Amino acid sequence: MFAFILRRLAVAIPTLLVLIVLSFLLMHLAPGGPFTQERALPPQVLANLNAKYGLDDPLWRQIWNYVYGIVVHFDFGPSFVYPDRTVNQLIADGFPVTLTYGTLSFLAAVLVGVTLGSLAAIRQNSWLDYLAVGISIGAQVLPNFVMAPLLVLVLTLWLGWLPGGGWSFSDPSFWIMPVIALSTSYMASIARITRSSMLEVLGSNHIRTARAKGMPERRVILRHALRPAMLPVVSYLGPVFVSMITGSVVIDIYFSTGGIGKAFVDSALNRDYAVMMGVTILVGALTILFNLVVDILYAWIDPKIRY
Amino acid sequence: MVIEHDKMRSLAARMAQPEVRGRSPWADARRRFLRNKAAMAGLVILLLVVLFAIFGNHLAVWSNEELDFSVMGQVATMGQPSLENGHYFGTDDLGRDLFARTVQGTQVSLLVGLVGAGIAVIVGTLYGAVAGYVGGRTDQVMMRTVDILMSIPYMFVLILLLVMFGRSMTMLFLGIGLISWLDMARIVRGQTLSLKNREFIEAARATGVSTWRIIIRHIVPNLLGVVAVYATLLVPLMILTESFISFLGLGVQEPLTSWGALISEGAGTMSYGTLWQLAFPLFFFVITLFGFFFVGDGLRDALDPKER
Numbered sequence: 001m002f003a004f005i006l007r008r009l010a011v012a013i014p015t016l017l018v019l020i021v022l023s024f025l026l027m028h029l030a031p032g033g034p035f036t037q038e039r040a041l042p043p044q045v046l047a048n049l050n051a052k053y054g055l056d057d058p059l060w061r062q063i064w065n066y067v068y069g070i071v072v073h074f075d076f077g078p079s080f081v082y083p084d085r086t087v088n089q090l091i092a093d094g095f096p097v098t099l100t101y102g103t104l105s106f107l108a109a110v111l112v113g114v115t116l117g118s119l120a121a122i123r124q125n126s127w128l129d130y131l132a133v134g135i136s137i138g139a140q141v142l143p144n145f146v147m148a149p150l151l152v153l154v155l156t157l158w159l160g161w162l163p164g165g166g167w168s169f170s171d172p173s174f175w176i177m178p179v180i181a182l183s184t185s186y187m188a189s190i191a192r193i194t195r196s197s198m199l200e201v202l203g204s205n206h207i208r209t210a211r212a213k214g215m216p217e218r219r220v221i222l223r224h225a226l227r228p229a230m231l232p233v234v235s236y237l238g239p240v241f242v243s244m245i246t247g248s249v250v251i252d253i254y255f256s257t258g259g260i261g262k263a264f265v266d267s268a269l270n271r272d273y274a275v276m277m278g279v280t281i282l283v284g285a286l287t288i289l290f291n292l293v294v295d296i297l298y299a300w301i302d303p304k305i306r307y
Numbered sequence: 308m309v310i311e312h313d314k315m316r317s318l319a320a321r322m323a324q325p326e327v328r329g330r331s332p333w334a335d336a337r338r339r340f341l342r343n344k345a346a347m348a349g350l351v352i353l354l355l356v357v358l359f360a361i362f363g364n365h366l367a368v369w370s371n372e373e374l375d376f377s378v379m380g381q382v383a384t385m386g387q388p389s390l391e392n393g394h395y396f397g398t399d400d401l402g403r404d405l406f407a408r409t410v411q412g413t414q415v416s417l418l419v420g421l422v423g424a425g426i427a428v429i430v431g432t433l434y435g436a437v438a439g440y441v442g443g444r445t446d447q448v449m450m451r452t453v454d455i456l457m458s459i460p461y462m463f464v465l466i467l468l469l470v471m472f473g474r475s476m477t478m479l480f481l482g483i484g485l486i487s488w489l490d491m492a493r494i495v496r497g498q499t500l501s502l503k504n505r506e507f508i509e510a511a512r513a514t515g516v517s518t519w520r521i522i523i524r525h526i527v528p529n530l531l532g533v534v535a536v537y538a539t540l541l542v543p544l545m546i547l548t549e550s551f552i553s554f555l556g557l558g559v560q561e562p563l564t565s566w567g568a569l570i571s572e573g574a575g576t577m578s579y580g581t582l583w584q585l586a587f588p589l590f591f592f593v594i595t596l597f598g599f600f601f602v603g604d605g606l607r608d609a610l611d612p613k614e615r
């Protein structure tokens with residue numbers, strides 16, 4: 001097991017380095033520097049700015065400093081647009097918010113999706129099954145940027161039940177719409193995957209044996225069917241995680257929740273490369289870490305995998 | 308939306324099986340597809356949407372750039388959909404005709420979807436076929452590269468690209484094309500591995516056909532089934548990606564528009580009571596995605612009946 005994790009890390013770390021260097025080179029290749037404005041700056045000012053941010057160093061030194069700062073000090077450097085703020089501060093402001101509704105959405109998608117999919121498979125061809133299949137087909141064309149306006153339209157404008165935007169850590173009524181908007185389409189996908197894999201498992205020999213020896217149905221499902229049926233779901237968790245982080249950009253913009261998505265889009269509109277790169281690299285690191293966790297989880301659930 | 312990899316793999320396995328003489332498997336597949344009601348409905352919807360994109364402008368009374376000064380400033384009360392003043396879908400908040408705008412958005416979104424999927428088909432198929440056929444160290448390096456690229460948060464990198472190199476259509480196509488081929492390359496490689504030891508490939512090699520020619524003339528044509536199914540499922544994903552970016556205001560720029568941009572506008576103005584601005588673009592977006600998903604699933608079931 002330990003060797004397996006080490007082997008995975010051996011792939012993960014170069015990947016992350018490639019991502020850092022790649023995004024740095026992209027910034028370097030981009031036409032116009034970070035200080036290109038509509039009114040050109042006097043050359044002396046520009047030279048001073050470049051010197052202050054170390055942009056006049058040779059390229060290899062810039063890359064080295066950037067990578068070194070991130071790896072050793074976890075420091076993404078200063079923002080190019082707000083001179084008094086660092087990228088770390090901007091990320092730290094938004095991250096707790098994103099983490100809160102992101103975790104809730106993830107749990108909601110997995111728990112509801114798995115429950116719905118399993119029930120649909122156990123009661124195949126009942127009204128429950130048709131309902132679950134109907135929901136999951138319908139929800140795949142309802143991505144977060146479609147769900148968000150629809151939720152606001154119904155729950156805020158028509159019914160007036162929930163605030164249409166903003167964020168508060170103490171008041172869960174601000175959390176409901178972001179979580180629903182972010183989780184719906186993934187919940188549907190998870191339900192779909194669970195249903196088809198559960199159906200396959202329920203038709204397999206070891207389930208027939210368990211039933212034949214007179215085991216109660218509930219126990220058959222919980223003890224023998226659920227675990228193997230979870231394998232395709234677990235391998236789908238990685239993509240769900242990535243998509244949820246990506247979706248948080250829409251949530252932050254539409255609901256003004258103020259997570260890291262807002263920092264990202266604001267910096268994109270301001271051409272604040274340092275913040276964009278910082279967020280991209282952070283998200284990349286989280287993705288790689290999460291995929292590692294998923295792989296370990298997968299190996300733990302699937303008895304067929306030997307490392 | 309998820310492309311179920313198990314199903315794609317089973318499809319690939321089926322497509323690699325030696326064909327039994329008798330009724331052609333393609334004719335069989337066509338019959339199964341034609342009998343699939345959801346897939347046929349999807350196909351009809353898609354045809355209608357395409358006709359709308361091509362001929363919609365001939366039906367429009369207003370062009371997509373004209374401002375209707377008679378409704379400007381009082382869009383909520385006078386800009387609603389109406390047959391009398393020619394605004395079939397109403398107007399947007401600037402007084403532009405929403406019908407013409409929706410036609411334009413449909414054109415752009417379909418184009419992005421098709422170009423994205425097209426790049427995936429060409430690059431992904433060639434890449435996967437070469438990696439699978441050549442094998443050995445080349446294969447290792449090529450697929451490891453794909454693995455690395457896949458673990459990059461592509462939506463963020465795409466936005467990074469758009470911001471740094473200007474938000475143009477070309478850049479959007481390029482950026483979406485860059486990420487779309489990765490899955491295709493993996494699926495095609497898997498299929499190629501199972502094809503490359505078949506007798507007809509051996510025969511070609513024995514008669515001295517060059518590697519490149521074997522890939523183009525003998526491997527790629529045998530991959531078409533899998534590629535077609537996957538490409539059909541890829542188009543809606545590309546449309547979703549583009550709409551996502553345009554919803555954020557980072558994709559297609561005015562005066563061009565797309566479904567994502569129109570939905571974003573509609574979502575921004577719905578509190579003034581101009582619901583039609585959200586409803587019409589959303590309607591076309593949703594039915595088109597349904598159409599592609601149904602046709603894609605139908606094609607997959609038709610080519611791989613075991614999985615029904």
